[in-house]
Amino acid sequence: MASHHLDQAVLLDYASGSMSHSLSLITATHLALCPACRRDVEALEAVGGAILDDVSGQDVQEDSFEELMARLECESGNVSATPTSPPVADEIAHLPRPLRDHIPLHDGKLRWGRQGPIETIFLPCDDPGHRIRLLRIAPGKGAPQHSHRGLELTLVLQGSYHDETGRFGPGDIEVADPDLDHRPIADAGAPCVCLAVTTAPLRLTGPLGRLIDPFLTI
Ligand SMILES: [Zn+2]
Structure with a gap:
């Protein structure tokens, strides 16, 4: 729950x-x-x-x-919460249907890319400036310290993570806005898999992040 x-x-x-x-x-x-x-x-x-x-x-x-x-x-x-279409690959069979239908497959498999310590799959997105990503984060790893230029919504699908505001497990959703500066880190155990939506690029705020932020679009 x-x-x-x-x-x-x-x-x-x-x-x-x-x-x-x-x-x-x-x-x-x-x-x-x-x-x-x-x-x-x-x-x-x-x-x-x-x-x-x-x-x-x-x-x-x-x-x-x-x-x-x-x-x-x-x-x-609206994206419907009601199941409508046929099942797909085993790898994502456990994911809720509205999400499953939006995940691109290559020969029936997920193709993870990598952004620093985080494995990423970009989902198709028509909203200008928005990004929809599946993230897979190894235990103890996480995103660099950052704030937000818009909204960042993060929904945990597997495992858990914590940040300055608390711990987020399966089904939990975090809504981060420009007022929140945080550093999400995956907890011990299984890799943490999340669905993340951003409406604008993140703003890196750590000491190193402030140096490289102008050159990045996360
Ligand atoms: Zn709820």
Whole structure:
């Protein structure tokens, strides 16, 4: 059971279908792992439905009601937390479906690249400036000290890590903003596998990081 969740404002964005694709993907993946946030989204969707009933009960023109319905239909543009497509490679069979369908495979296998001490797979992303990555971090290793130029959402899929704010295990999601300066380190045991979404490049803040940051785009 996850102990670090998404706040109501983020869940409301998701429920209303106004979220970017990258944030929608990580939110849907957390929802697949977190019954508590799933219940919150269902409640928010029920409120949205009640508001719609209210509007349709008034004297609205047929056109505008159709428009409303069309907009709700467009919510399918949201990444769905509901399973829909067939299973893929064994290596990722345990991952929640909304994520699994977005992971690029090469001959049925994951192809990990490396960024410093972290193994990385980039997932397709249409949102300008956003990055969606799978990260695999060996025990005791981690990202360099950094802050954020935008948001960084990190969802643990396997193992765990800790930073200045606490410990994050399977299903936990951390939302880091420009106010947070942290250094996530994987805990002992299995490698820590995370899904990470950034809306802007990170800002390295350690002594060495400050020197090399202007030349990097992480
Ligand atoms: Zn949750």
